[in-house]
Amino acid sequence: MNQELFQERKNMIYNFICDELYVPMKAKEMAVVLGVPKGQRKELQEVLQVLLEEGKIDISSKGKYTKSEGKFLTGTFTAHQRGFGFVTVEGEDEDIFIPESKVNGALHQDVVQVSVEDGRSGKRREGAITKIISRGMTQVVCTYEQSKNFGFAVPDNPKFGKDIFIPLERSKGAISGHKVVVELTSYGKHGKKPEGKVVEIIGHINDPGTDIMSIVRGYDLPVEFSDKILRQAQNVSNEVSEADMAGRMDIRDWQTVTIDGEDAKDLDDAITLTMDGENYKLGVHIADVSNYVQERSALDVEALKRGTSVYLVDRVIPMLPHKLSNGICSLNAGENRLALSCIMTIDKKGNVIDHTIAETVVKVDRRMSYTSVKKILEEHDEAECREYEELIPMFERMKELAAILRKKRMKRGSIDFDFPETKIILDEKGKPIDIKPYDRNVATKIIEDFMLIANETVAQDFFWQELPFVYRTHDNPDPEKIQKLSTFINNFGYSIHINQDEVHPKELQKLLMKIDGTPEEALISRLTLRSMKQAKYSIMSTGHFGLATSYYCHFTSPIRRYPDLQIHRIIKETLRGRMNEKRIEHYNAILPEVAKHSSEMERRADEAERETDKLKKVEYMSTHIGEVFEGVISGVTEWGFYVELPNTVEGLVHVTSLRDDFYHYQESTYEMVGEVTNKRYKLGQSVKVRLVGTDRVMRTIDFHVVTDEDETSQEKDAAEEQVLSEE
Structure with missing residues (x-):
């Protein structure tokens, strides 16, 4: 119909x-x-x-x-482990809060009907779940516990909130401590527990890799490729044939490098840089994955389903089989490779004054690592400079051009949050042995700047051609959040100019520059970040707020992101003169779903990555109980405040552990305030904490605040112990 x-x-x-x-x-x-x-x-x-x-x-x-009587909406229920939850209604910015008493049997991810109460001015909307339309979770990853005549499974996801009863004959032989996948057979009514059956035993909780695999299954991440897909990948040639190269721009004699992390295997971008008089001629060459992954093939259907590669702490779950991503689609040094290139002429001010997008053949001269390039450009390491002598002039030009591009981006208002990423070092058994911030350096910034300008140039080109396309968009922040940020920073003597409920990214960038190096930098940076929306894929070029540009797309990673692969097809059909009415109609029909699904898969991957990082951080910190750390308050809630350590580990100081006073949360200033002492713990404040406990199941870390008196008594105890041991 x-x-x-x-x-x-x-x-x-x-x-x-x-x-x-x-x-x-x-x-x-x-x-x-x-x-x-x-x-x-x-x-x-x-x-x-x-x-x-x-x-x-x-x-x-x-x-x-x-x-129906009254105002009803339909949405997805997100449960909280403390019993309450929120309903997200598609197309509406604000969630509806559901108190515990009005959840009415709904479980995490259920599609529900909710009646909305008239909200008081300035307050979040509240509602009650009136009907469960469909169940969201049919399978749950759990830890199995065995009793004499039955078993029960404790869900890993605390949002599920209820143990699941397992009849003995449906336990598949699981024993206590097994991580299992449970299929729900009954969702539990009238106070009864949900029931289920074990459909898969992942492994014992103490076996290496079981912890990560449980998260993988919990997020329903596809790990294996089917035989059909592997066969299709196997049939792809290992070499680039003469026929493949026919009609392409041959740039194999251009001095070309890849720059990646030491352990990267899927090298999908290569760089060339020469001078054209006063101007720079920058080539960003991207592996032509679409040449090997045909539209509607089994490989393509699977890549769309996955949407993205997932980078977990101990493994990569690729979007495409390794045969492609590490082989013919990887721009390996010394090999002929097919690419889609964006070759830009850029003047001394960072303006792209001319560009060509072309199907090319490339041959990478050297595979460089970020560490090597940093050693050459920053440390002038003699051995490294000797090894790559012929490339040094190009690296120097790259450093120069990247700085020009960054300066131009900053001038227009691009916002650069420099929060360090986490690098977790594991031993061969998957145990974390070190956690450190993974900082950006001159080499990572060169690649970042060159990829940004290529993505922008391609997006602008196709926007003006008025062809169907997938853009990367980042909407303007919510006016209410920006207003709150503005009011808050006034307390520190800062201000941002808001025009008709809108803020220009330049205003936020100027704010971040003003607070650079100040005691309140961590606090205001975090609040600014939290006032932003999430970037997403869209068929409309509505602009990218964070980068302060009207045009942006993802063109540079077709090995690991489906939208990039999709737009490569559109670019190639356009270059070949095949973008007729029929193809335009085809893309107009499929792209909205591609953009929506890719955004959802990106969120799923991000969450799984965060969860695996959290798990390994908890495991690492469990060997440091009793130790004292310096940290910064990174979040404040009514149940306490979160403290982030320099190695990016975050833990909670629960309000009940603050025994020197009765503390309450002050939302307007993001503080915990003592009623008697008026002592304050606020966002961004430095604080000394002791690690008192970790919970691997809940993935939580608990800190207590260390006072001067605590330290004095600790030193006294240590001195007494020393005296006793000497006696």
Whole structure:
């Protein structure tokens, strides 16, 4: 049934139910009254289901349909481990808060109908779940616990919130301590526990790798490729043939390098840089993955499903099989490779005054690492300089051009948050042996700047061609959050100019520059970051707020991101003159779903990466209990405040552990304030803490604040112990 006809029937049935003469009836009775032929009754059922999901009609326990009373919305329920939750309604910016008493049996990720209460001015909307439309989680990763005549499974995801009863005959032989995947057979009603059956035993909780694999299964990340896909990958040639190179721009004689991390295996971008008079000629050459992954092939369907490669602490779950990503699609040194190149002429001010996008053949001269390039450009390491002598002039030009591009970006207002990423070092058994911040250096910044300008140039080119495309967009911040930020920073003597509820990125960039090196830098940087929205993929070029540009896309990583692969196809069809009306229609039809799905898969990957990092941080810190650390308060809530250590580990100081006073949370200033002492713990403040406990199941770290008196008594105890040991 087409969309127009469906909408027409939906309106007709809704009006029928709303009629004052209508009496509640079942679908069968309705079909008789309306004269719906037997062959079309399935369509009637579909219409009724959609009206139910939209909250326009209700169904009684006897299956009779009536018009809904009150304001109902449909959304996805996100549970909190403390019992309450939030409902996210598509197309609405603000979630609806659901108190614990009004959850009414809904579980994490369920699609629910919610009645919304009239919100008080300035307060978050509240509601009650009135109906569970569909269950979100059918399988749950758990730790199995065995009893004499039955078992029960404790979900890893604390948001699920309930243990699951497992009849002994459905345990698949699991024993206490096994990580298992449980399929739910009953969701539990009237105070009863949910029931389920074990469908997979991942491994014992103490076995190496089981912890990460449990997270992988919990996020439903696909690990293995099917035989069909592997066969398709296997059939791809290992060499670039003469036929493949025909008609392409041959730039194999250009001095070309890749610059990546030491352990990178999928090298999808290479760089060339020469001078054209006063101007720079920068080539960003990206592996032509679309040459090997044909649209609608099994490889393509799987790549779209995955959406992105996932980089976990101990493994990579690739979007494409290694045969491709580490082989023919990797720009390995000394090998002929097919690429899609964006070759830009850039003047001394950083303006792209000319550019060419072309299908090319490249041959990388050297595979460089960030460490090597840093040694050459910053440390002038003699051995490294001798090894790569012929490339040094190009590296010097790269450093120069990257600085020009960065300066131009900063001038227009691009915001650069320099929070360090985490590098977790594991031993061969997967145990964390060190955690340190992974800082950007001159080499990482060169690649970052060159990829940004290529992505921007390609996006702008295709925007003005008015062709279907996938853009990377970043919406303006929420006016309310920016207003709160503005009010808060006034306390420190800073201000940002807000024009008609909107802020220009330059204002936030200027603010970050003003606070650089000040005691309040950590605090204000975090609040500024939290006021921002998340970037996403879109078919509309609505601009990228954080980069302060009207045009941006992801063009540079088709090995590991599906949107890049998708736009490579569009670019190549356009270059080959094949972008006719039929193809435009095709892309207009598929791209909205590609953008939406890719954004969702990116969120899933980010969450899984965060969870595995959190897990390994907890495991690492569990060997440091009792030690004292210096940290910064990174978050404040009514139940306490979070402290981040220099190695990026974050833990909670629970409000109940602050025994010197009764503390309460002051939302307007992001502080915990003592009622008697007026002592304050606020966002961004430096604080000394002792690690008192870790919980690997909940992935939490607990700190206590260390006072001067604590330290004095600790020193006294240590001195006494020393005296006793000497005696």
